[in-house]
Amino acid sequence: MDSAFVALLLTGLFVGNYVVARFLGMCPFLGLSKKVDSAVGMGIAVTFVMVVASLLTYPLYQLMVKLGIEYLRTIVFIFVIASIVQVLETVIKKISPSLYSAMGVYLPLITTNCAVLGVATLNLESELVTGLATALLNGLFSGLGFTLAIVILAGMREKLDKQPLNKHLKGFPISMILAGFMAMAFVVFTYIKLGE
Amino acid sequence: MESLMLLIQINWRIVIISIGITAGVALLMGVIIMVIANVFTIKGQDPRIDDVKENLAGANCGGCGYAGCSDFAKALVEGKAEINDCGATNKDNKIKIASILGKQFSGEEMISVVACNGGINCADKFEYKGYCDCAYANMHSSGPKACNSGCIGLGNCASVCPVEAIKIIDEVAVVDRDRCIACGLCIKTCPKSIIKSIPKSAQVIVACCNECKGKEVMDICKVGCIACGLCARVCPHAAIHLENNLPIIDYGKCTGCGLCVDKCPKNVIHKVG
Numbered sequence: 001m002d003s004a005f006v007a008l009l010l011t012g013l014f015v016g017n018y019v020v021a022r023f024l025g026m027c028p029f030l031g032l033s034k035k036v037d038s039a040v041g042m043g044i045a046v047t048f049v050m051v052v053a054s055l056l057t058y059p060l061y062q063l064m065v066k067l068g069i070e071y072l073r074t075i076v077f078i079f080v081i082a083s084i085v086q087v088l089e090t091v092i093k094k095i096s097p098s099l100y101s102a103m104g105v106y107l108p109l110i111t112t113n114c115a116v117l118g119v120a121t122l123n124l125e126s127e128l129v130t131g132l133a134t135a136l137l138n139g140l141f142s143g144l145g146f147t148l149a150i151v152i153l154a155g156m157r158e159k160l161d162k163q164p165l166n167k168h169l170k171g172f173p174i175s176m177i178l179a180g181f182m183a184m185a186f187v188v189f190t191y192i193k194l195g196e
Numbered sequence: 197m198e199s200l201m202l203l204i205q206i207n208w209r210i211v212i213i214s215i216g217i218t219a220g221v222a223l224l225m226g227v228i229i230m231v232i233a234n235v236f237t238i239k240g241q242d243p244r245i246d247d248v249k250e251n252l253a254g255a256n257c258g259g260c261g262y263a264g265c266s267d268f269a270k271a272l273v274e275g276k277a278e279i280n281d282c283g284a285t286n287k288d289n290k291i292k293i294a295s296i297l298g299k300q301f302s303g304e305e306m307i308s309v310v311a312c313n314g315g316i317n318c319a320d321k322f323e324y325k326g327y328c329d330c331a332y333a334n335m336h337s338s339g340p341k342a343c344n345s346g347c348i349g350l351g352n353c354a355s356v357c358p359v360e361a362i363k364i365i366d367e368v369a370v371v372d373r374d375r376c377i378a379c380g381l382c383i384k385t386c387p388k389s390i391i392k393s394i395p396k397s398a399q400v401i402v403a404c405c406n407e408c409k410g411k412e413v414m415d416i417c418k419v420g421c422i423a424c425g426l427c428a429r430v431c432p433h434a435a436i437h438l439e440n441n442l443p444i445i446d447y448g449k450c451t452g453c454g455l456c457v458d459k460c461p462k463n464v465i466h467k468v469g
Contacts, residue, residue, distance in 0.1 A: 072213075086229050087232045094237075094238055155430075161355075162327035164325065164326070181214070
C-alpha cells in the first residue's frame with residue numbers, strides 16, 4: 001500500500017501531470033492562470049471535481065461491465081459527472097456560502113472538462129488503480145497536480161505581465177511559450193522509474 | 197443500393213439500447229437535479245434582489261466594489277450601496293431600480309475621459325525601463341514624463357478595463373466612447389488621477405490636468421494648458437472659468453458651440469461626441 005501510495009502521488013503530481021505531461025485540460029490552464037487567486041480557486045475546484053468523479057465513475061464502470069454496456073462509458077461519464085457537479089454546486093450554495101464564493105463560481109466551468117473525464121477514463125486503464133480507494137487517491141493527486149501546474153503558471157504570468165515585453169509576445173503568446181517550457185521541465189520526471 | 201445495404205448491416209438492437217440507456221441516464225439525472233434544486237432553494241431571500249439584479253447591466257465589471265452584479269443587487273436592497281455606484285447600468289434601468297427600492301433617482305449617464313493629451317507631445321524626464329506598470333513608474337519621482345500630472349502611458353487603466361475600451365495611442369490612454377460603460381475602475385486605478393467622469397451629453401472636454409503656470413507647462417508639453425484664459429473670454433454662455441490655472445467647464449451652461457475649441461492655442465479643449 002505504501003509504495004502504491006507514493007507511486008500514485010508522484011504520478012499525479014509530476015510524472016503523469018494532467019496538464020503539462022498529458023496535455024488535458026488546457027482550456028482552464030491557460031484561461032484562468034492570469035491571477036494566482038483565481039488559479040488557486042480553479043485548482044481547488046478541479047481537485048474537488050476529480051475526487052467526486054473518481055468516486056462515482058469507478059463503481060459505475062463495474063456496474064456497466066456487468067450489464068455489458070461498457071462501450072457507452074464516455075457519454076454516461078459525462079452525464080453523471082456534469083449532473084453531480086451541478087447538484088453539488090446547488091448544495092454548497094445553500095449549505096456554505098463562503099465555500100461557494102471561493103470555489104462555486106469555477107465549478108460550472110469544469111464539469112465537462114477533459115481533464116476530469118481523463119481521470120475517470122484513465123482510472124480504468126491505469127495499472128496503479130486497483131480499487132475504489134486507489135481510484136480516489138488518483139483523483140486527489142491528479143487534481144493537486146493540476147493545481148500545482150496552474151498556480152506555477154499563474155505566478156509566472158503575474159510577474160511577466162509587468163515586464164516590458166515586445167508587444168507581439170505580450171499576453172497570450174508568452175503564456176503559450178511558458179506552458180511549453182513547463183511541459184519540457186516536467187518531461188524530466190518521466191524518467192523516474194516507478195516501482196523499482 | 198450500396199447505402200441501402202449499409203443501413204441493413206447496422207445492428208439496430210445496439211443502437212436502440214444505447215439511445216435508451218443514454219436517454220434514461222439523462223432523464224434520471226435531470227430529475228435528480230430538479231429535486232435537489234427544489235430542496236435546496238435558498239429561502240427567505242428578499243424577492244426584490246432578483247428584480248434589482250434583472251435591471252442591472254449584468255457586466256459583472258466589479259466597478260462598484262462588490263463581487264459582481266448579484267452581490268451589488270444584494271447590497272442595494274440592504275441599503276449598503278447607492279444606485280450611482282454602478283456606472284454600467286443605463287438611466288432607464290436605474291430609474292426602474294429606484295422605483296423598486298422606493299427611492300427617488302434623477303441621475304445622468306456618465307462616461308470616463310482621460311484628461312491628458314500629452315504622450316509623445318510631452319517631454320521625458322528620464323528613460324524608464326522597469327515594470328510596465330503606471331503605479332510602479334509613478335514611484336520613481338512621479339514617473340518618466342516631465343509633466344507631473346500627465347498620462348504615464350503604461351496602461352494600468354487599459355488592463356483593468358472590463359470592456360477593453362481604453363487603448364494607449366501615442367503613449368497616452370484614450371477611452372473609446374462607444375465601448376465605455378462608465379464603471380469607474382480606470383478612475384480608481386490611475387495613479388495620476390487624470391481620468392475623469394463627465395456627463396455623456398458633454399460636448400467639450402479639457403484634456404489637461406497640469407495646474408502649473410503657463411511658462412512651466414509650455415517648456416514641457418506641446419499640448420498643455422497654459423492658462424491663457426482665451427476660452428473663458430470667448431465663451432458666449434460664460435460656461436468656462438479658470439481655476440488653478442485650468443479651465444473648468446460648467447456642462448449645465450455649455451451648448452457645445454465649439455468656439456473655445458477653435459480658439460485654444462494649444463488644442464487642450466477637444467470636441468467629443
